Amino acid sequence: MSSRVNIANLKVADCLYQFIEQQVLPDLPISSDNFWHKFSTIIKTFMPLNQQLLATRASLQQQIDQWHSEHQGNNFHFADYKQFLTDIGYLTEPVSDFTISTENVDAELAQMAGPQLVVPIMNARFALNAVNARWGSLYDALYGTDVIDETDGAEKSGTYNPVRGAKVINFARDFLDQYLPLTHGSHRQAAQYLIEEQRLIVKLSEQQQSTLQLPEQFIGYNGEQHHPQQLLFKHNGLHFELNINANSQIGQQDQAGICDILMESALTTIMDCEDSVAAVDAEDKVVAYKNWLGLNKGTLSETVTKGGHTFTRTMNQDRHYLTPDNQPLVLSGRSLMFVRNVGHLMTNNAILTADNQEVPEGILDAMVTSLIALYDVYQQNSLTNSKTGSIYIVKPKMHGPEEVAFANQLFEQVELALELPKNTIKMGIMDEERRTSVNLKNCIYQAKERVVFINTGFLDRTGDEIHTSMAAGPMARKADIKLTPWISAYEDNNVIIGLACGFSGKAQIGKGMWPIPDHMANMLSTKIAHPRSGANTAWVPSPTAATLHALHYHEIDVFARQNQLTQGQTAAQDALLTIPLAQDHHWSEEEINAELDNNAQGILGYVVRWVEQGIGCSKVPDINHIGLMEDRATLRISSQHMANWLKHNICSKEQVIASMKKMAKVVDQQNSGDADYRAMSDDFEHSIAFQAACDLIFKGEQQPSGYTEPLLHQYRLRAKAN
């Protein structure tokens, strides 16, 4: 641990203090003295309130556990259960109807519909890729993934395969026919694209030419009018760009010389300080904050070596075009950034109070990430994030209205401390805890002047579902939980309540993560459900997924869909309160072992990299060898699920240990190519990662809300000390 600086009754880790003093404050109109004193006052005010909220969580959980233990089987009556939840203050009376009044919201959130990318902020290489993922190559996304099948000679070979290329070109031509229709003929016949008298002309042959059914879709170009290099179009509020270069490898194969279609892809990106990172001390927090600073100053860069080639990755500039009547047109080259702060649970040793208590990490994040964002608010660089001067913070894992009210008050005080106009800091509310879902309208009400999204984080939400009702009985198998009634009620309610609170045109209604990063064909066929449900954004794990998911927002006009949905929908609270218990838990030994092995593999594969290498988001194969995105939320589900089956004697402790040891060997094998990897199976007793993984299960019932952070942090700190 680094030494500490005593300032304003705080003991600040030297590395954090020096970072703020030397790299953040100097170019900002706020003095060091002022900053630390105001920060200290905020900590003093909010720390006890924060602790009180956590005590309320624990008390409610204890009462719920008690109630379930007294109301098992035939003794469980839904009406009594609901009354009990009301009596203890878990369920609250909804406020009267209202609409949100958030102002100065960027168009990407309010008026546009498109993908939202999430990225671990501590990885600068990924973070840069993410901010640049506003625009993505459709050809690369198709060629490089399973969206294009490998049949009939279309394999992904080492070098460019023209047979596969032809399939990509056909897919793209169909996209153009669908969303850029011609008055007659097809883009498949297109031999040349050119501009005449401000109109797009598509030559189909020597004698035949066509034009757009909707001429206003053509909005910009670069190059010569008769030989354009880029043609810019707009459909459903999203842009795409036809790139033409007959001399390029792909353009040569195309009769119109098209070499790519650049899609407007990740409209927004969440720079994540929460579940996809492993930040356990001041040094780690500084890595995260430094990257956020670089992103706000526009100076972040990273040397990347790829395919034997080394280059420097920086943030993309804006994109410049000429309109059809030759006026300049500029579009943002970057995804609009949010920063996800941590929730209310954890503390961090980066700052201690005078009596040596660790400061809540959420308060630290609120103050420091907002301070850093002043670089964007004051527009100190040309690579602007928010054009409306707003700071976008995602606030995760809040339980119920009073926790949202707390975050709202905290943001208000941060604004005062940083001399920002009220409600500069906008809030994205993750609807990912049960007490938030069942009181969602009241939660939104508490932040009605600054809320810019509600998003269904179904992964944490599933973990909370299991933990809240831990004592009620054995849960369904993990895959079957997705089929139980609460989850569709939860997804539907989020949209219904968002629309009822006037989100359409003002804020995002968001849907959750696609957690199978390599299954893009599957994503393309299923994630259409998100815009179809009325959500104007949904999470994707990578830039490639963003480009492919963008296709869905061309297929569905989300704002028209929201207009249809606004009519007569009612929230289904009873379905939301149903518990995903197994209907019949007489599984075979084989089924039980398969469930345990699957959970064990996911837990171990994720935890070993988290604890030993500080990697907060990993792709880990499940027992069917499908790579799954694992983060702290998916870990919460798996560990809580095992803890639940243990509690209800579906399996024994010995069975779990046997499964863990068996799967540890599998995970060791999977990581055998990693020189930094320490095998767990060499010495289970002394493997910190193995012990952490076991604790997450065996102590799972006692973890606050079933969260994984306390144990992960504890073991990571131990691994770092070693």
Ligand SMILES: CC(=O)SCCNC(=O)CCNC(=O)[C@H](O)C(C)(C)COP(=O)(O)OP(=O)(O)OC[C@H]1O[C@@H](n2cnc3c(N)ncnc32)[C@H](O)[C@@H]1OP(=O)(O)O
């Ligand atoms: C429940 C929740 O809270 S979900 C939110 C938290 N989850 C996330 O943030 C998911 C972030 N995604 C990731 O970390 C990764 O995509 C993983 C771990 C899921 C999968 O990674 P892999 O497929 O192994 O990616 P890999 O390391 O091979 O990288 C492939 C390329 O994609 C890029 N990439 C992958 N994910 C992202 C991302 N989220 N943002 C930006 N770039 C990304 C990488 O930069 C890399 O490109 P490069 O070589 O040009 O730098």
Ligand SMILES: O=CC(=O)O
């Ligand atoms: O944060 C997202 C989730 O699903 O949890």
Ligand SMILES: [Mg+2]
């Ligand atoms: Mg979450």
